[in-house]
Amino acid sequence: MPDQPRTDLQTVAEQADRERLIEDLERRLEELETLDDSDIGSFTALDWFFCTAGSVVIPALALWWFAG
Secondary structure: OOOOOOOHHHHHHHHHHHHHHHHHHHHHHHHHHHOOHHHHOOOOHHHHHHHHHHHHHHHHHHHHHHHO
């Protein structure tokens, strides 16, 4: 089916959707900026362990396992 030309109504609707999304994103960012660090939570040594294991150790073990 060939591409049909876009109507002005479709363009206006897409622009309105885009503006609503931008407004929602800005509102969410403002809410995050006003949160206190204690509201979000702390990053502990256990968190560091899982991040390191998940991003370095596990892929290295998988590479070693499948290379051999």
